[in-house]
Amino acid sequence: MIFLPFKLFIIVFCLLTQFAFGQNTVSGTFYQLANQPVRLEGFNGFNTYVIDHTQTDDKGNFTLQYAPNDFGMGYLIAVDEKPFIIIISGENIELQGEALAFTESIEILKGKENQQFGQYALEQPRRAQALSAWAYLEKIYAMDSLFAVHQTPQNAIEQEVQRIHNEDNAFLSSLDPDSYVSWFLPVRKMVSSVSAIAQYCTEKIPATIEAFRNMDYTDTKLYKSGLLRDAIESHFWLIENSGRTLDSVYIEMNISIDRMVENLAADEEKLNEICDYLFRILEQRSLFEASEYLALKLLNETACTLNDDLAAQLESYRAMKKGKTTPDFALSANCLAPGYDKTKKPQKLSEIESEYTLVVFGASWCPKCGEELNKIAGLYSNWKTQGVEVLFVSLDEDQQAFSNFAGIFPFISTCDYQKWDSPVVKDYYVFATPTLYLLNEKREIVLRPNSVAQMDSWVDWYLVQGNR
Numbered sequence: 001m002i003f004l005p006f007k008l009f010i011i012v013f014c015l016l017t018q019f020a021f022g023q024n025t026v027s028g029t030f031y032q033l034a035n036q037p038v039r040l041e042g043f044n045g046f047n048t049y050v051i052d053h054t055q056t057d058d059k060g061n062f063t064l065q066y067a068p069n070d071f072g073m074g075y076l077i078a079v080d081e082k083p084f085i086i087i088i089s090g091e092n093i094e095l096q097g098e099a100l101a102f103t104e105s106i107e108i109l110k111g112k113e114n115q116q117f118g119q120y121a122l123e124q125p126r127r128a129q130a131l132s133a134w135a136y137l138e139k140i141y142a143m144d145s146l147f148a149v150h151q152t153p154q155n156a157i158e159q160e161v162q163r164i165h166n167e168d169n170a171f172l173s174s175l176d177p178d179s180y181v182s183w184f185l186p187v188r189k190m191v192s193s194v195s196a197i198a199q200y201c202t203e204k205i206p207a208t209i210e211a212f213r214n215m216d217y218t219d220t221k222l223y224k225s226g227l228l229r230d231a232i233e234s235h236f237w238l239i240e241n242s243g244r245t246l247d248s249v250y251i252e253m254n255i256s257i258d259r260m261v262e263n264l265a266a267d268e269e270k271l272n273e274i275c276d277y278l279f280r281i282l283e284q285r286s287l288f289e290a291s292e293y294l295a296l297k298l299l300n301e302t303a304c305t306l307n308d309d310l311a312a313q314l315e316s317y318r319a320m321k322k323g324k325t326t327p328d329f330a331l332s333a334n335c336l337a338p339g340y341d342k343t344k345k346p347q348k349l350s351e352i353e354s355e356y357t358l359v360v361f362g363a364s365w366c367p368k369c370g371e372e373l374n375k376i377a378g379l380y381s382n383w384k385t386q387g388v389e390v391l392f393v394s395l396d397e398d399q400q401a402f403s404n405f406a407g408i409f410p411f412i413s414t415c416d417y418q419k420w421d422s423p424v425v426k427d428y429y430v431f432a433t434p435t436l437y438l439l440n441e442k443r444e445i446v447l448r449p450n451s452v453a454q455m456d457s458w459v460d461w462y463l464v465q466g467n468r
Contacts (some may be wrong), residue, residue, distance in 0.1 A: 072224025316429030352387035364405035
């Protein structure tokens with residue numbers, strides 16, 4: 001038998017202990033969750049991932065583990081899929097309550113940062129609600145002649161508002177500056193207060209927009225916080241709803257885009273992920289001038305490399321932006337046109353006699369296409385009376401699949417059975433289905449609708465109501 005020297009034994013024991021206890025635990029007792037699965041999820045950018053999972057015992061006890069690289073915010077989730085938020089920051093956490101969904105019943109027995117987070121999560125919304133109420137009253141006492149003459153209530157309101165702010169700031173200042181909770185709470189507060197700022201505290205809009213611009217979008221703390229999506233959306237929502245003219249809104253958005261791209265240039269992975277998300281939300285909100293600016297900014301950026309999917313998407317935007325004249329193309333022999341006399345069936349796009357033509361690229365194998373095309377079919381008769389024709393260009397490869405899918409639509413459908421290799425698909429820079437282009441009679445792009453709902457809103461606003 002070989003015996004280790006005592007000192008070496010101690011060293012080995014310490015190393016093994018460090019390895020065994022390198023993970024921290026989240027444990028809880030929730031009697032309504034007896035014999036049920038429970039999991040711990042962490043954040044990674046826009047997505048979540050499972051850190052650990054287990055089954056509770058018959059008394060609802062469980063223990064989950066997490067590693068140092070899981071730090072950030074996390075979700076505890078049971079079978080009802082209603083998450084309870086915790087801070088994963090290198091401390092052992094103990095909880096008890098009825099169920100994770102009943103947050104008011106949950107007591108944090110161990111975990112200082114989580115106790116601080118729980119206290120602030122309980123108190124801050126009440127402070128915010130009170131501040132909104134005082135801001136409303138303050139405006140009444142300042143602007144309404146019936147109340148403006150009374151200085152005493154105005155002074156009392158100002159003092160109470162200042163007291164609430166001081167109380168909130170004192171709590172945040174008391175936190176350990178090196179703790180995750182001291183970083184997370186101010187950012188969460190800023191993101192959640194955007195709506196109230198736009199409505200009640202408009203004087204704070206410029207400073208809040210500047211705070212968003214100063215955020216480090218490469219910071220791992222933000223990436224692991226679950227706030228990345230909200231921070232980006234709140235940033236641009238506040239600019240959009242800041243009371244500026246539309247031209248001024250786009251100028252401010254372009255400044256924010258410049259700052260974000262400059263910040264992200266050092267981290268290509270995050271630049272691709274975040275800018276792809278930003279591009280999509282700008283498109284969804286019909287902020288096309290901002291999305292075009294972002295596309296051109298990224299395509300002209302030499303300090304970083306775009307992944308192929310994002311580059312293709314942005315290149316399509318540059319090539320097919322509003323005002324561009326689209327290529328004419330032949331409607332193949334495999335063309336279904338239920339609303340046309342076969343002898344007068346158009347042979348190419350330019351022969352469609354209509355003030356506007358909505359060209360829709362899709363396929364029978366695309367679930368979203370079926371949903372959108374059925375909506376179009378329901379709106380088609382109204383659009384037709386307003387001078388809008390519809391042309392469906394299918395990416396199907398099988399003739400029977402195309403006929404079965406498109407044969408029920410009341411508008412023109414065509415297919416050359418070449419899928420992504422179709423010359424039309426390539427000429428129109430289609431990289432996803434469905435893709436929609438609204439063209440005028442000169443084949444100039446009038447709109448790139450991101451949904452049928454947006455297209456129908458355009459018809460209602462510009463054609464039905466006559467706001468051309």
